[in-house]
Amino acid sequence: MEQIIAFLTANPTGAFATVDNGVPRVRPWAFMMEGNGKLWFCTSNDKDVYRELQANPNMEFTSWQGFSILRLSGKVNFSQDVEMKNKILENNPGVKSIYKSSENPVFEIFCLEHGKADLDGKTYEF
Incomplete structure (x- = not known):
């Protein structure tokens, strides 16, 4: 997992894919941080991705x-x-400029706790 976190920390931006009524949706996105063994992201609850x-x-x-x-x-x-x-806001000034505080009612965080990572041909389960 250390290799995955190091790669994401150095390269936090990328593409994020979801499914909308059976159709894939891809958008630019950013990894926020690792915390408590989980990979964290955020969004607004008024967006389609949410x-x-x-x-x-x-x-x-x-x-x-x-x-x-x-x-x-x-x-x-x-x-x-x-x-x-609060940690996400502290570590990401751009996100803080949008949401201002953890009390913002539209600010949502989510994590990937268990999943699969493929890095340079190697697969990791976490």
């Missing part, structure tokens, strides 16, 4: 640097953990 993940929690995220490619897949879990929300 609705899509509520209906179908399966996701994929990919990031790359040159020809080194990481792909994550699994099911997301939403959380109202205020401590983790």
